[in-house]
Amino acid sequence: MNRKELDPDSSPEAAFGARLRTSREERGWKQEELAERMGYSGTHISAVETGRKRPTLPLARRADVALSTGEEFERAWRKLQHSGLLEGFPQFVEYEAQAAEIRLYEVGVIPGLVQTPEYATALLESVVKRGAITEEQAAERITLIEERQATLARTPAPLVFVMMDESCLLRPVGERGVMEAQLERLIEFSELPNTVLQVAPFAMGARRPLSLPLYLLTLPDRSLVSYAESAHQGHLERDITFVLPLLTSYHQLQAQAPSQAESVAMIKQLRKGSP
Template identity: 40%
Template sequence: MREFALTIVTGLFQTQEYAEALACAAVARGAISQSEAEQRVEFVLSRQRVLDRKKPPRIHAVLDEDCLVRTVGGRAVMLRQLEHIVELAARPNITIQVAPFTLGENLPFTMPVTLLDLPDGAVVGYAESHARGHLERRREIVSVWEREYDQLVVEALPKAASLALVHKARRELTP
């Protein structure tokens, strides 16, 4: 699985408190009901069970730097979220890189994107807009997404520098 997260931490990597803060904010804006918020949080947490399987998937995630500095849920929630990212990055099946702000207009994606390598060798893409998600199976489209993701990986900070940026964000949140 290859994933790019823009603005907020990808659901697979969210702590429960972070997911709840996002859902509560949507309720406060009147975008969803309390019941829908609870369903969203449960969905996010249920998807994360894949990370604890006996044979978890290999995940390569690129987080936009904004994911690290946009405080969600207040200081304590965000500190825990950043700590969780560091913990996940220590797992042998998870690689996390950060796309720094300095990429500017060279950031290839303007929405979150996921590329899934299927057992039969096929690759499917998934992108989300504000209103809905879109599963892309057409090879001519997915191959463009793969090329753009590969370029993103090259332009993003290396793993060690990415983790250093996560630690820097944590220090800046610590009173």
């Protein structure tokens, strides 16, 4: 019987398949036996093991049950889903899901935590057309946005501070109706009991202590995590020596920016199409 050798480093799918094959062989099982235990065909399992078929979440969960591996394959599947993201961001999302406080500053685009599905879709469709990501990666990112937003509804809910550069509001994405609905979503977000929304206008000029997007988390044990990225690189930081100055700059930005009431008034004016 021919055996296809795999290079686990060649792709996330190959890494998942190699791990599945190793776990199966450690138990002395043939592909058909694992397939029967998981409720799939031997052909399907073979395709996953050789990296020819992308695993699904149900398959990963069935593998964990059949092989008694806890959540090993589910975690591997989630890592695979995040393979198109910048370094550090998947880990940041895990911290974000448990954070007691979330602070973010975004430039040029509405932050994912407050995007409508239509806005996110229009934004990612343009990225696909440029060839920067695939349609499959775009769909995965939309799913990730939905999962991140769902964590905000947990109990107790985190405190969420959203600071946006004025460019986030002025950059049109999608049809007019998409932007109108997005602006309405921001207004609704500002009315929640656990949120603060502010806009940093261009007029702040040099008084603005931050110029690049920044995400800051306060975890339940009060430790701090920061995440920042450029066009091609992401960086997750947990060293308080480096994170604390960023938190200070964020507080200075909040103090210099218009209040939430003034910011919401600006958004309402834009929603009406006023200059």
